[in-house]
Amino acid sequence: MRHAQTCPLRGRAIYERAMRRLSAAGARLLLSALLALATALPLAAAAADAVPTAQDPVAASRAVKLSEKLRCLVCQNQSIAESNAELALDLRRQIHEQIAAGKSDEQIVDYMVARYGDFVLYQPPVKATTVLLWAGPALLMLLGFFILARTLRARRRLAAEPPLSAAEHERAARLLAGDAGKEDS
């Protein structure tokens, strides 16, 4: 629990917000009741979250698509669409508001990148610092082809080696017989 960077499960954020309001009052009993209630609340929370663009299905789907492209900085393996961290809630609200204000998707993404860096993008832009990231797989494949070609050539050379001479045949036969003899005894 370093920082306030926890990844809440559904309902947890509601509990934490309630906790914040009540912590001064110290109403512990009420809190545990709330905790129980909070586990039953996720549907209500999802509904409340969807209100701003609910009237406009196009805007709503834009908001969802955008928030799926953006990474939540608190729960780093979740997108802003999936995460229930407070920050993700706030950023979803930002997206809704900016769509309502007529901003383009690009402007909204730029807004996020200006504040949180390329890290918020699941698909990082091609830059001097990310060239290796983008070209890496292709380079690895080229390396693979190179090794494959070399191996195949080496194998062909092996196949092309001259057959055994008569003396070598004899030695091989002797060795084989000797081995067999040992095995038998």
Place this chain on the structure above:
Amino acid sequence: MKKRLIPLAIFVVLVGFLLVGLGLNPREVPSPLIDKPAPQFTLAQLHEPAKMLGTADLKGQVWLLNVWASWCVSCREEHPLLVELSRAKIVPIVGLNYKDEPQAGKGWLRQFGDPYSVSVIDRDGRVGIDFGVYGVPETFVIDKQGTIRYKQIGPVTAEALEKKILPLVRELQAASANVPAPRARS
């Protein structure tokens, strides 16, 4: 013989990468705001909500912006250090009371001490977003021109304070001739 060493070499390189990876903290996302002007804000003060404080009021001096909240557990970890720093009157610390109840915030300061020259209320976390805050506490060092020079993600530690923040603050304070005296809240 050389060929046999290749897998070993690959293994050593891999271990090297993994070792470096162990030392990295994926939670610390470098801020794109470093060396950029601090986002403008005008917010009500925690102790005198009728009074506003804005970025413009702080121009001309080096200051710290500390993002805190009464609900933030690790803020308590860094708090004694901040109180000590404010007593030394080296640099004014502005508190951004992030997504907090003003009453709870004030109570928290009464309980643990108030290191802030001023605290401002960021009730819905919008200014926090402008500053790219994603975990509380966070601390920014802002220079006389209003440029963000450093960001501490997570609690300020004694080490970070001595090795990074204070040297930087002194350097920035020395940057211009007319150094305004650091003020603490009267």
